[in-house]
Amino acid sequence: MPRPITTIGFDADDTLWHNENLFEEHHRKYCELLSEYHDSDVIEQRLYETEMRNLELFGYGIKGFTLSCIETAISLTQGQIRSEEIRRIIDYCKQMLEHPVELLDGALETVEALAKEYRLFLITKGDLRDQERKIAASGIAHCFEHVVILSDKNVESYSRALRKENIAIEQFAMVGNSLKSDILPVLELGGQAFYIPYRITWKHEAVESESTNANRFFELDSIGKLPDILKKLDSHDL
Amino acid sequence: MPRPITTIGFDADDTLWHNENLFEEHHRKYCELLSEYHDSDVIEQRLYETEMRNLELFGYGIKGFTLSCIETAISLTQGQIRSEEIRRIIDYCKQMLEHPVELLDGALETVEALAKEYRLFLITKGDLRDQERKIAASGIAHCFEHVVILSDKNVESYSRALRKENIAIEQFAMVGNSLKSDILPVLELGGQAFYIPYRITWKHEAVESESTNANRFFELDSIGKLPDILKKLDSHDL
Numbered sequence: 001m002p003r004p005i006t007t008i009g010f011d012a013d014d015t016l017w018h019n020e021n022l023f024e025e026h027h028r029k030y031c032e033l034l035s036e037y038h039d040s041d042v043i044e045q046r047l048y049e050t051e052m053r054n055l056e057l058f059g060y061g062i063k064g065f066t067l068s069c070i071e072t073a074i075s076l077t078q079g080q081i082r083s084e085e086i087r088r089i090i091d092y093c094k095q096m097l098e099h100p101v102e103l104l105d106g107a108l109e110t111v112e113a114l115a116k117e118y119r120l121f122l123i124t125k126g127d128l129r130d131q132e133r134k135i136a137a138s139g140i141a142h143c144f145e146h147v148v149i150l151s152d153k154n155v156e157s158y159s160r161a162l163r164k165e166n167i168a169i170e171q172f173a174m175v176g177n178s179l180k181s182d183i184l185p186v187l188e189l190g191g192q193a194f195y196i197p198y199r200i201t202w203k204h205e206a207v208e209s210e211s212t213n214a215n216r217f218f219e220l221d222s223i224g225k226l227p228d229i230l231k232k233l234d235s236h237d238l
Numbered sequence: 239m240p241r242p243i244t245t246i247g248f249d250a251d252d253t254l255w256h257n258e259n260l261f262e263e264h265h266r267k268y269c270e271l272l273s274e275y276h277d278s279d280v281i282e283q284r285l286y287e288t289e290m291r292n293l294e295l296f297g298y299g300i301k302g303f304t305l306s307c308i309e310t311a312i313s314l315t316q317g318q319i320r321s322e323e324i325r326r327i328i329d330y331c332k333q334m335l336e337h338p339v340e341l342l343d344g345a346l347e348t349v350e351a352l353a354k355e356y357r358l359f360l361i362t363k364g365d366l367r368d369q370e371r372k373i374a375a376s377g378i379a380h381c382f383e384h385v386v387i388l389s390d391k392n393v394e395s396y397s398r399a400l401r402k403e404n405i406a407i408e409q410f411a412m413v414g415n416s417l418k419s420d421i422l423p424v425l426e427l428g429g430q431a432f433y434i435p436y437r438i439t440w441k442h443e444a445v446e447s448e449s450t451n452a453n454r455f456f457e458l459d460s461i462g463k464l465p466d467i468l469k470k471l472d473s474h475d476l
Contacts, residue, residue, distance in 0.1 A: 083315070
């Protein structure tokens with residue numbers, strides 16, 4: 001039986017606040033902008049290819065994504081795109097970066113309640129500046145002992161972050177919407193994981209459902225159910 | 239008299255490795271690209287204005303800088319710029335992001351020598367992904383106890399970082415090429431500071447020389463002189 005959880009790590013984007021919906025809206029406007037040149041599915045496919053090719057160099061985040069959008073637009077239109085249209089892609093980028101942070105239903109109450117009984121960490125990835133802005137604007141930063149912003153989330157980066165914060169993996173649980181970034185690396189390290197899918201999953205984050213350790217893996221349909229399941233786990237009622 | 243220094247923070251860009259020279263080269267190519275539309279000084283002035291207007295939103299780093307370059311090029315040419323030229327601006331961006339890390343003369347020997355006697359921290363700002371890449375490629379990451387990447391360097395962010403790492407400010411010295419980002423905030427907090435100017439200073443980092451506390455502030459012309467001056471300070475020989 002796993003040791004009791006003392007420390008909980010929360011992913012941020014699409015776990016505590018909405019994020020993928022902004023990208024969805026951006027994709028819609030981007031496809032509309034290029035609609036005189038190509039169909040949506042061609043545009044989406046080429047954009048994804050560009051993003052994956054640039055990921056190592058650009059990392060995650062809105063600015064790198066925007067550069068990939070511009071690059072794709074030039075290539076897809078064989079240079080026919082007008083600079084005014086490129087200017088609009090930069091405007092979309094700024095609109096995303098300025099967008100107010102919208103917490104998911106139940107996120108505030110859940111995090112505030114859990115902060116009274118657990119050490120909470122915010123563990124997110126992506127653009128440093130943008131993540132800091134969202135954390136400051138979220139109104140829930142005070143619930144977290146530390147905020148950790150990683151350039152990528154994998155076994156190695158979790159391991160390093162937990163070691164640095166002196167967290168024993170057997171007493172650690174991660175909460176997040178991405179099997180690939182939040183759940184599987186933590187399970188592999190020996191921690192516990194609560195998977196709460198978001199309405200949309202970015203293709204790059206999607207993985208085939210794998211056999212998971214039922215003892216240490218839980219899937220919930222909303223963050224509001226977290227306190228209850230933690231209580232049950234604590235009293236060995238699960 | 240200040241307490242003896244036990245911990246040294248090093249800035250990275252233009253303190254340990256060359257960086258501003260890449261931007262200098264980028265500016266040269268960018269002005270050349272737009273030379274049929276405007277003179278260099280007009281281009282430089284407008285680019286700087288765009289950068290400053292976008293800084294709060296984009297933060298520091300090559301990707302945000304590139305988006306500002308594209309935005310400026312479209313506006314300066316009143317939309318006349320060809321998409322092939324925009325594509326070249328993105329190529330310059332990638333070349334900068336891929337550029338090998340070139341250590342400053344004496345940086346390796348100095349840091350390796352000091353690591354034997356002091357706790358060393360790397361304290362840098364900017365784009366998380368790009369800074370991590372450069373640190374990994376630098377070959378000197380092993381000399382540092384921790385790497386701290388901040389989105390901005392000011393009194394508040396230094397104070398938070400030092401508190402998190404349990405470093406007493408009276409025993410801390412910062413080494414860097416920017417008075418604004420490396421020296422003045424640390425002096426204000428009560429620490430000691432070693433200022434080593436680089437050949438080029440980005441306009442945004444330039445500040446008027448201020449009266450500094452001679453007791454805690456030192457200017458050197460190369461990083462190689464650091465061990466000597468630290469030794470003299472330690473034996474109260476300065």
